[in-house]
Amino acid sequence: MKRILIRNIAHLYGILPAGVERLQGKEMAHVEKIDDAWLSIEGGHIIDFGPMSSLPDTMFDEVIDAKGGAIMPCFCDPHTHLVYAGSREQEFVDKIQGLSYAEIAQRGGGILNSVDLLHRLSEEELFEQTMRRMAEIEAKGTGCIEIKSGYGLSTEDELKILRVIRRIGQSSRVKVISTFLGAHAVSRAYRGRQGDYVRLVIDEMIPAVGREQLADYIDVFCDQGFFTPDETARILEAGARYGMRPKIHADELAPSGGVRVAVEHNALSVDHLESMPDDEIDLLLGTTTMPTCLPGTSFFLNMPYAPARRMIDRGLGIALASDYNPGSTPSGDMKFVFSLGCIKLRLLPEEAFNAVTINAAYAMGLSQDYGSITHGKAAHLIITYPIPSLAFIPYAYTSPIIRQVIL
Ligand code: NIG
Ligand code: FE
Numbered sequence: 001m002k003r004i005l006i007r008n009i010a011h012l013y014g015i016l017p018a019g020v021e022r023l024q025g026k027e028m029a030h031v032e033k034i035d036d037a038w039l040s041i042e043g044g045h046i047i048d049f050g051p052m053s054s055l056p057d058t059m060f061d062e063v064i065d066a067k068g069g070a071i072m073p074c075f076c077d078p079h080t081h082l083v084y085a086g087s088r089e090q091e092f093v094d095k096i097q098g099l100s101y102a103e104i105a106q107r108g109g110g111i112l113n114s115v116d117l118l119h120r121l122s123e124e125e126l127f128e129q130t131m132r133r134m135a136e137i138e139a140k141g142t143g144c145i146e147i148k149s150g151y152g153l154s155t156e157d158e159l160k161i162l163r164v165i166r167r168i169g170q171s172s173r174v175k176v177i178s179t180f181l182g183a184h185a186v187s188r189a190y191r192g193r194q195g196d197y198v199r200l201v202i203d204e205m206i207p208a209v210g211r212e213q214l215a216d217y218i219d220v221f222c223d224q225g226f227f228t229p230d231e232t233a234r235i236l237e238a239g240a241r242y243g244m245r246p247k248i249h250a251d252e253l254a255p256s257g258g259v260r261v262a263v264e265h266n267a268l269s270v271d272h273l274e275s276m277p278d279d280e281i282d283l284l285l286g287t288t289t290m291p292t293c294l295p296g297t298s299f300f301l302n303m304p305y306a307p308a309r310r311m312i313d314r315g316l317g318i319a320l321a322s323d324y325n326p327g328s329t330p331s332g333d334m335k336f337v338f339s340l341g342c343i344k345l346r347l348l349p350e351e352a353f354n355a356v357t358i359n360a361a362y363a364m365g366l367s368q369d370y371g372s373i374t375h376g377k378a379a380h381l382i383i384t385y386p387i388p389s390l391a392f393i394p395y396a397y398t399s400p401i402i403r404q405v406i407l
Helices: 025-029 089-096 101-106 111-120 123-139 155-171 194-211 229-240 258-264 279-284 295-301 308-313 334-343 349-356 358-362
Strands: 003-015 032-042 045-051 062-065 070-073 075-077 142-148 175-183 217-222 245-250 269-272 290-293 381-384 402-406
Touching (some): 075 334, 123 142, 194 229, 217 229, 290 308
Parallel strands (some): 003 070, 075 142, 175 217
Antiparallel strands (some): 032 045
8 A cells, every 4th residue: 555754744733633523612722733744644544643853764655745834634515515507697696786595586596596407407517517616626625525416306306416426426536425405495396385395305305315325414494485394304304214314404594493403303413504593502502413604605695694603602513614506605615614714703713623624524424534633534635835823724815825635
């Protein structure tokens, strides 16, 4: 097996002991580092690391000079809708002219617009469009990504998306996790018959997805104007019969009751939370559900930001994700999400760092193998240009810092 040494690392950030699956409350404010360090890789895994004074005199097959840059684990992005067709910049202009995201959706635009575009596209073209986005996020340092379906809204098109996600996972060095989101909106064919659509998701889509084992997780857009807590609960129970654990959308447009449903169904994560009421923070304490905030969505839609600061102050861990999708966040730039975490959510750079690495890995069930510099974990690493400190990364919010991504 090929043995690689990386030397001349000015700062090695994000060191954690094995077995730490997530960080919560005050723990989030600490990032362990070694200055003037080396790190070795074998068979794609981190084997060892330490200060340059302890560099072993073993032979390596390849030596990479970090040239005084920093190394950190790759970003993990635990919430995206990356498989979509085309783009929706006309709605971007409509929003500038005064329409809200909810108003656009009510007029039959929004998600349904993307559903029409995707329906017309072949599986092959959909794969190619998505692979271009994959290349973009990989270059920006994302090493693990969760991708949802949800622009199909018919059994056939939802399966088409999930098959594309599977193929992307096989074709990319980025680790891909897939989530079934048939309950993203009610399709045009079922307009005014929401109950029938929910039955379609439960009786036809979930069994089809389950039989082909196409999804790791199940999601529902539990929000005002979309799906109710009761419908969400029924869909999650159907998913659980096929081993799909929930990761759901809640409280994006209004307090939706989704946090309670998420906790009651042992969700791995509950995401968005821009309109989260304070008492829902208590529901999450002591659970294994990771609240996941998507500040890029608030930025792009000019909406309120999730109460991430209050959640951490009350002892919760949080993760950050991009939400990369054509309607509410056409960006998967996790460095920018890192910056927004600091600027808009008032997280310390260390807290935001942990939210885009170890806690983000946790929010897609990957933190045992990804998300930190730990003996035995996958060597998914970002090598930066020389930077003075960790805080410089979110501070220099449009400066490119990545010299090389190792996957
Ligand atoms: O996470 N909230 C639901 N879904 C996406 C947006 C989907 C779209 O507008 O296409 C989101 O923001
Ligand atoms: Fe989303």
